[in-house]
Amino acid sequence: xxxxxxxxxxxxxxxxxxxxxxxxxxxxxxxxxxxxxxxxxxxxxxxxxxxxxxxxxxxxxxxxxxxxxxxxxxxxxxxxxxxxxxxxxxxxxxxxxxxxxxxxxxxxxxxxxxxxxxxxxxxxxxxxxxxxxxxxxxxxxxxxxxxxxxxxxxxxxxxxxxxxxxxxxxxxxxxxxxxxxxxxxxxxxxxxxxxxxxxxxxxxxxxxxxxxxxxxxxxxxxxxxxxxxxxxxxxxxxxxxxxxxxxxxxxxxxxxxxxxxxxxxxxxxxxxxxxxxxxxxxxxxxxxxxxxxxxxxxxxxxxxxxxxxxxxxxxxxxxxxxxxxxxxxxxxxxxxxxxxxxxxxxxxxxxxxxxxxxxxxxxxxxxxxxxxxxxxxxxxxxxx
Amino acid sequence: xxxxxxxxxxxxxxxxxxxxxxxxxxxxxxxxxxxxxxxxxxxxxxxxxxxxxxxxxxxxx
Numbered sequence: 151x152x153x154x155x156x157x158x159x160x161x162x163x164x165x166x167x168x169x170x171x172x173x174x175x176x177x178x179x180x181x182x183x184x185x186x187x188x189x190x191x192x193x194x195x196x197x198x199x200x201x202x203x204x205x206x207x208x209x210x211x212x213x214x215x216x217x218x219x220x221x222x223x224x225x226x227x228x229x230x231x232x233x234x235x236x237x238x239x240x241x242x243x244x245x246x247x248x249x250x251x252x253x254x255x256x257x258x259x260x261x262x263x264x265x266x267x268x269x270x271x272x273x274x275x276x277x278x279x280x281x282x283x284x285x286x287x288x289x290x291x292x293x294x295x296x297x298x299x300x301x302x303x304x305x306x307x308x309x310x311x312x313x314x315x316x317x318x319x320x321x322x323x324x325x326x327x328x329x330x331x332x333x334x335x336x337x338x339x340x341x342x343x344x345x346x347x348x349x350x351x352x353x354x355x356x357x358x359x360x361x362x363x364x365x366x367x368x369x370x371x372x373x374x375x376x377x378x379x380x381x382x383x384x385x386x387x388x389x390x391x392x393x394x395x396x397x398x399x400x401x402x403x404x405x406x407x408x409x410x411x412x413x414x415x416x417x418x419x420x421x422x423x424x425x426x427x428x429x430x431x432x433x434x435x436x437x438x439x440x441x442x443x444x445x446x447x448x449x450x451x452x453x454x455x456x457x458x459x460x461x462x463x464x465x466x467x468x469x470x471x472x473x474x475x476x477x478x479x480x481x482x483x484x485x486x487x488x489x490x491x492x493x494x495x496x497x498x499x500x501x502x503x504x505x506x507x508x509x510x511x512x513x514x515x516x517x518x519x520x521x522x523x524x525x526x527x528x529x530x531x532x533x534x
Numbered sequence: 535x536x537x538x539x540x541x542x543x544x545x546x547x548x549x550x551x552x553x554x555x556x557x558x559x560x561x562x563x564x565x566x567x568x569x570x571x572x573x574x575x576x577x578x579x580x581x582x583x584x585x586x587x588x589x590x591x592x593x594x595x
Contacts, residue, residue, distance in 0.1 A: 366580040374572060420552060430555040468591040470559040475591065499553055508555050510569040514580050516587035 154251065155182045155222050156347055157213065161231025161257065162191045168335045172228070175340040179348035184225070186212055188236075196232060197296070199303055209240045213248055224251040224277070224391060226347045230335060231289065234258040235307060241275055249275050251391070254343045256282040256334040259293040261308035262316045270321040274392050278321045280346045280528060282334040287312040289331040320479065323527045346528025350388045350397045355531040356521045357399055360386070363518050364484070365402045367511055371461070371486045374507050375493040379403075383489070386465070387414060387421050388482035388522065394421055397482070406454035413449055424462035424483045428476035430508050434459035434492045456489040459496055463512045465519045477512075481522040484515050562593040 156176050160166025169185040176183045188205055195201040216225065227250055229237045234255045241250060253276055269275050283290075290311035297307040311334070314324050323346075327333055345353050352360060368384035375382070385401040387394040394414040396404075404410065414421050420431035435458050445453070463484045466477025495504050521531060557565065566588055573581045588594045 363580065363583060366577050370572070370576055370580065423552065423554070427554070429557075432553045432555070468587050468593075470591065473558060473560065475557040475559050475562070475593070505555060505557070506565060506568040506572065509557055509565055510572045510584065512555075513569065513587040513591075514573070514576075514584045516590070517579065517583035 153182055153220075153222070154180070154347065155184050155216070155220060155225045157216070157225050157227050157237075158183060158185045159209075159227065159229040159233030159237055160187065161233050162193060162196050165190060166230070166233075168230070168337075171337060172340045172343070175344045176347070178341075179344045179351065179353065181226070181344060181347055184216060191232060196305075197300070197303075199305075202305055205236055206239050206243060209236050210243065210248075213240065217248070224249045226251040226253065228254040228343055228347075229256070229258075231257045231259060231311070231331065234260050234311070235305060238264065239306075241269070246273060246275060250277070252276075252278045252280075252347045252349065254280045254282060254346060255311070256339075257287060257290060257331050258283065258311035259290050259305075259307045260310050260315075261297070261306045262294075262310045262313060263308070264310070264315060266315060266317055266322050267319045270319060276321075277391065278323065278346075278349075278526070280323045280325060280343065281310065281314060282325050282327075282339060282343075283311045283314055284327050284329045284331065284333045285312060286329055287331045287333075325527075342528040342530075344528075345525065345530070349526050349528070350390050350395065352397060352400060352521075352525050353530070356525045359531060360397075360400045360518050360521050361402070363514070364400060367484065367514055368402045368486060370514070371507070371511055374503075375488075375495055377488060377493055381489045381491075382486065384484065384486050385409075386482050386484050386518070386522075387425070389416060389425070392416070394418075394425060394483065408452040409454055412445075412452045414445070418445070420460050420462040421483045421485055424464040425480055428464050428466060428478060428480055429474070430461065430463050430512050432459065432461045432496060432508075434496060454489065458488055458490060459492045460485055460487040461496070461508065461511070463508075463515055465515045465522060467519065468513060468516075479523075481519060481526060484511075484518065486511065559591070559593060562588075566593055 158169040173183050227237050238260050290309045293307045294309040297304040364384045368382055372379045372382040383403040385404050386397045416422055417426045420433040423431045464477040464480045465482045465484055466480035468475055469478050
């Protein structure tokens with residue numbers, strides 16, 4: 151499992167007491183905290199362009215050095231106030247040379263028209279954002295006012311920590327509380343931020359429920375495909391770091407360990423097609439085929455050689471679109487697959503019994519979707 | 535009720551056989567009825583999960 155480093159950044163007129171308090175919450179989910187301290191930075195310094203630029207250069211050096219020494223390809227970030235501005239200024243200045251994993255902004259003064267669509271979907275410089283804002287935060291409003299009035303001397307700042315961002319896009323999660331600038335640093339939020347950053351690792355509450363449903367769906371599939379249960383397996387792939395990867399532990403009968411680390415391109419095979427298209431797909435071996443060119447070599451080598459077929463079910467909200475039922479806001483793909491032989495039912499394209507079974511399995515993923523959607527935002531399981 | 539059609543092939547050559555499952559909401563009543571029959575003996579949690587999905591999709595009868 152790749153270790154996840156979490157950089158924390160404080161705001162102005164503080165040395166970030168919250169950074170020390172959050173450490174045990176991050177540790178609980180196996181996250182490695184790395185608290186940065188750029189010293190006491192006053193309001194006057196914030197108003198001076200060269201003072202701000204100095205802190206941006208300092209953070210660039212710190213992050214590059216951290217990634218060089220740890221070998222991390224991405225780091226996650228939790229930042230407050232001026233720290234939010236610093237983090238995203240550095241990200242844009244690095245122009246793709248540095249990438250963030252999952253980011254929590256609290257009391258953000260990042261401009262409200264920040265290009266999240268480009269950052270998340272197209273460039274993939276960030277995996278996901280949780281914006282923790284307080285409606286009564288006058289500090290971030292003052293930062294926006296200053297940005298408007300100060301002309302060329304002003305930072306590109308905005309009241310996103312009070313009003314949110316202008317553009318909504320997948321991967322941007324907005325959380326709102328009533329209160330002032332420090333209200334978002336409420337200790338009650340720390341566990342949620344840790345959960346958010348740890349994703350796709352699932353906390354115990356979600357993992358228990360997801361695993362139970364995966365087991366039940368696998369059993370249902372095996373029974374109706376006429377297969378021995380030990381020949382049928384199930385796993386869940388979710389997007390992580392520009393690829394589809396299995397959620398550790400959210401599987402059943404996956405005893406071939408190399409497969410646990412397999413990486414799939416976002417649009418590859420039945421898993422990728424289900425993820426991008428939002429409809430179920432199936433794939434199977436045919437004779438000696440499948441092995442050549444299906445996956446890049448290292449990934450192909452991880453596959454269980456007994457694997458014969460895969461049924462990929464997109465996990466998303468099922469809706470009718472253009473007269474077809476599709477999953478929208480797809481959070482992952484449930485794969486049900488099998489060893490040694492392809493069941494006869496899967497070889498009869500157009501068979502109504504097969505279609506009914508696939509639809510039944512697909513629609514039965516709804517509670518998995520709910521759990522993954524909550525976990526992806528850092529929220530705990532709500533009993534229903 | 536439902537139709538299957540071959541998915542567009544990826545540019546890279548491969549010998550896999552990919553099948554896309556397409557479900558038409560207009561013909562969902564029979565599909566949901568048959569699916570419920572499959573879930574008759576299934577655990578309650580799974581049946582609830584299914585019902586929540588078809589309700590949210592407007593497919594429940």
